[in-house]
Amino acid sequence: VADAYNRIGDCHLQTRNFNEAKQYYAQAESMEGQSGDYSFYQIALVLGLQKDYSGKITTLNRLIGKYPSSPFFINAIYEKGRAYVLMNNNRQAIATFRELTQQYPESQTARMAAAEIGLLYYQNEDYDNAIEAYKYVIKKYPRSEEARTSLRDLKSIYIDINKVSEFAAVVSTLPGNIHFDVSEEDSLTYVAAENIYMRGNIKEAKQSFDVYLQSFPEGAFGLNAHYYLCIIGKAEKNYDMILLHSGKLLEYPDNPFSEQILVMRAEVQYQLKQYADALVSYKMLKEKTSDAERRLAAQTGILRCAFLTDDDTETIQAADDLLSIRKLSPELTSEAMYCRAKSYLNQKNDAAAMNDLKTLAKDTRNSFGAEAKFLIANQYYTNKNYAEAEKEILNFIERGTPHAYWLARSFILLSDTYVATGRIPEARQYLLSLQQNYQANDHIGGMIESRLRTLGEGGGSK
Secondary structure, three states, rough: OHHHHHHHHHHHHOOOOOOHHHHHHHHHHHHHOOHHHHHHHHHHHHHHHOOHHHHHHHHHHHHHOOOOOOOHHHHHHHHHHHHHHHOOOHHHHHHHHHHHHHHHHOOHHHHHHHHHHHHHHOOOOOOOHHHHHHHHHHHHHOOHHHHHHHHHHHHHHHHHOOHHHHHHHHHHHOOOOOOOOOHHHHHHHHHHHHHHHEEEEEEEHHHHHHHHHHHHHOOHHHHHHHHHHHHHHOOOOOHHHHHHHHHHHOOOOOOOOHHHHHHHHHHHHHHOOOHHHHHHHHHHHHHHHOOOOHHHHHHHHHHHHHHHOOOOHHHHHHHHHHHHOOOOOOHHHHHHHHHHHHHHHHHOHHHHHHHHHHHHOOOOOOHHHHHHHHHHHHHHOOOOOHHHHHHHHHHHHHHOOOHHHHHHHHHHHHHHHHHHHOOHHHHHHHHHHHHOOOOOOOOHHHHHHHHHHHHHOOOOOO
């Protein structure tokens, strides 16, 4: 009869009628038959399915106490450990699983319990105990499924703690003919460093990538390591580091990081005033990129570097290149015209320079326009076209500008123009007026005083 009640309980369990199943199992166990241990075990399983883990543990303890010779005894201990796991009581779960491995070490369930111990330590980030637990499984149960999963988790731990070389040493001591070749060590050492970087531990990541490159100079992930070291260098404003590792990357020009690295390298070289080197980097970027924004950055960088290295031909070509872009911003348009005009002046191509300067001079609110206005007047003065020089300067004075330096230079140029045409009193008056009103601490004061001395007016210091 007890067996019949158990079978009815099984039917209710299959259809997930848990309360009815428990009732029939309980009736079966109360008859004190030979299958009472089975009834207890099934009640415990049902309680687990109902997430009544405390009830499950209580029932399993009753089974263990009442039926010490039951074939369900070992599984009961294991299921009790699992119940503790599901209650997040890892300490008690580990103690229960350890009891099982110590009392019944040769059972299949003990293998499962031993692997559970390692996993619980791993989840608690108790890596030292997890390592020992997994090593126990691999040594005690070689070639088992639990040994295989333990080796996998052991590998993950050594990656997490960034000690892949130690894993290689441990593997060499384990049974089961486990192989750990150089290519896998290469891969795992890199992955460990990358994981540390992803966790935001930049200082340790930097050291780990350096160790990887030293350990595997021809490693499969060398380019990736150099790339991350560039990124770290940028975050730390370590320009030498960026230049070192970007240079290593550019030894392989078709690598997937080349565009981003060229942007970074060129910007650093520009900031360090290594304009000739930056020019090379910007040219490489221009040739390589298909991204419109990066191409514009490269073209702009080429213009500025060429201009700052006094390469007039390169500057003019770079300006032409930029000015051919439709919808170029007004700011870049002005900058390109300005650089081109100055280069034309250096090449004595005054006519071409004047075309750009006159366009720039239409807006004296920006520094390019203000300087252009002065340069136009200066060209007239140099060519002894004093009337046009005077006209240009007076127009500049009337229009005004927020850039006081170029207005002051124009006042001095107007004075020079008046001296050249014999209007000495007016020349002196403009200089004295400028001396009284110009406040900036730059070389304008010296220019005024030298001219006043020439005109026979002491001037004196401001």
